[in-house]
Amino acid sequence: MELDILAVFLATIAFGIIFKLPKRTLFNSGLAGVLGWGGYNLAFRFTHNQIFASFLGVVVITVIAEISARLLKEPATLFIVSGIIPLVPGSQAYFTMLNLIKKDYQAGFETGIETILIAGAISAGIIFVGVLARLKTNESNLR
Amino acid sequence: MAQQNVLLLVSLIGELLLKNGAETYRVEETIRKVGSAYDFVKTEVFALPTGLFISLEDKDSQSWTRIKRIKHQTTNLQKVSMVNDLSRQITTGQIEVNQALMELREINNHGDSYSAVTSYLAAGIGGVTFSYLVYGLRLELIPAFIGALLLEIWMHSNNINKFMAEVVSGGIASTIGIVSNYFYPVLDYNLIILGIIIILVPGVSITNAARDIIGGDSLAGIVRGMNALLTALAIALGVASILGVKILV
Numbered sequence: 001m002e003l004d005i006l007a008v009f010l011a012t013i014a015f016g017i018i019f020k021l022p023k024r025t026l027f028n029s030g031l032a033g034v035l036g037w038g039g040y041n042l043a044f045r046f047t048h049n050q051i052f053a054s055f056l057g058v059v060v061i062t063v064i065a066e067i068s069a070r071l072l073k074e075p076a077t078l079f080i081v082s083g084i085i086p087l088v089p090g091s092q093a094y095f096t097m098l099n100l101i102k103k104d105y106q107a108g109f110e111t112g113i114e115t116i117l118i119a120g121a122i123s124a125g126i127i128f129v130g131v132l133a134r135l136k137t138n139e140s141n142l143r
Numbered sequence: 144m145a146q147q148n149v150l151l152l153v154s155l156i157g158e159l160l161l162k163n164g165a166e167t168y169r170v171e172e173t174i175r176k177v178g179s180a181y182d183f184v185k186t187e188v189f190a191l192p193t194g195l196f197i198s199l200e201d202k203d204s205q206s207w208t209r210i211k212r213i214k215h216q217t218t219n220l221q222k223v224s225m226v227n228d229l230s231r232q233i234t235t236g237q238i239e240v241n242q243a244l245m246e247l248r249e250i251n252n253h254g255d256s257y258s259a260v261t262s263y264l265a266a267g268i269g270g271v272t273f274s275y276l277v278y279g280l281r282l283e284l285i286p287a288f289i290g291a292l293l294l295e296i297w298m299h300s301n302n303i304n305k306f307m308a309e310v311v312s313g314g315i316a317s318t319i320g321i322v323s324n325y326f327y328p329v330l331d332y333n334l335i336i337l338g339i340i341i342i343l344v345p346g347v348s349i350t351n352a353a354r355d356i357i358g359g360d361s362l363a364g365i366v367r368g369m370n371a372l373l374t375a376l377a378i379a380l381g382v383a384s385i386l387g388v389k390i391l392v
Contacts, residue, residue: 003280004276007272007275007276008272008276010268010272011268011269011272011273011276013265014265014266014268014269014272015265015269015342015346017257017261017262017265018218018262018265018266018269018295018342019164019218019219019220019347020218020219020220020221020222020255020256020257020262021220021221021224022220022221022224022225022256023256025224037276073228073231074224074227075165075169075223075224075227077165077166077169077220077223077350077351078220078223078224080350081164081218081220081346081347081350084346084350085269085273085341085346086273086276088344088346090273090277090337090340090341090344091277091337093344093375094333094336094337094340094382095333097379097382097383098333098386100383101383101386101387101390102390119349120353122350123349123350123353123354123357124353126350126353126354127353127354127357130354
């Protein structure tokens with residue numbers, strides 16, 4: 001459990017460095033990653049639905065990102081892009097390709113749909129919170 | 144002339160933001176705000192990942208237009224953050240145009256905030272921790288670390304077309320996986336390859352594409368989405384062409 005948290009934190013920060021985040025935003029993006037991963041696991045334990053769990057995890061990440069964005073006066077994306085890395089369906093995408101190479105189209109179709117649904121849930125989570133965060137600031141921000 | 148300088152300023156701001164991985168709405172909003180901060184009554188801007196169209200209109204209804212072609216996209220969120228700071232200063236503190244231009248040039252030439260070695264190590268750690276999260280503590284983590292590190296070094300140093308670079312990267316990843324499996328058959332090559340290619344996955348483009356489309360910038364979103372899909376296909380092609388030989392033989 002502790003090792004998992006450490007791994008999520010390190011993964012988020014490592015990808016933050018690859019995307020060249022400003023140094024002072026690294027800790028908060030790591031925090032967003034850890035809490036989002038926690039939210040994902042909690043939701044998965046109760047519902048056993050990977051898509052819903054991904055959505056909830058990303059909602060947590062985006063909420064933390066919006067708060068950090070206001071505290072540190074930085075764009076919220078900075079905290080989101082690396083925070084979602086532990087949740088992206090990288091392994092599903094890989095096995096989709098592998099199944100297609102093996103000409104196992106049935107399995108490929110299944111993993112492919114799963115990949116698309118998880119990716120969709122992640123985008124939906126970001127947009128969901130993003131729209132809510134911009135509801136209060138009127139004028140040009142509302143779009 | 145002041146108006147010309149503002150035009151130059153906003154086009155440089157837009158270019159820097161688009162080149163370094165900002166969302167389309169951020170580019171358009173920033174340009175609109177900077178334009179009105181410098182007393183233009185109307186600022187029309189249309190941003191795409193591949194180009195930027197700006198038209199400024201002042202009180203005498205005279206207008207200035209500039210089109211900017213954007214090439215070579217990377218992800219450098221440090222620069223996005225710096226431009227964001229500058230535009231905040233412009234809209235609140237009213238910096239003079241020439242000074243803003245100078246600061247923008249400085250941002251453009253700003254070196255990486257992380258040394259090359261740091262980013263190579265970060266890639267290695269990113270690969271290892273991602274595969275740990277998917278499969279737990281296994282021996283495959285060691286070749287995944289080395290592979291991700293080597294791949295990042297290669298991606299930094301190569302100078303070829305982006306698509307080809309990604310195909311070759313996929314090939315390198317699956318070669319490392321298969322070679323490790325050949326010498327140590329206990330190692331599952333799938334897990335190694337997965338850990339290595341995760342550092343290439345176009346996560347930023349996919350998220351930005353979805354946000355663009357929902358936000359109403361459908362054309363920009365489609366372009367970004369196509370780019371992300373192309374990257375994913377390139378990686379898959381590279382992996383598949385090496386792995387396919389192993390599986391089929």
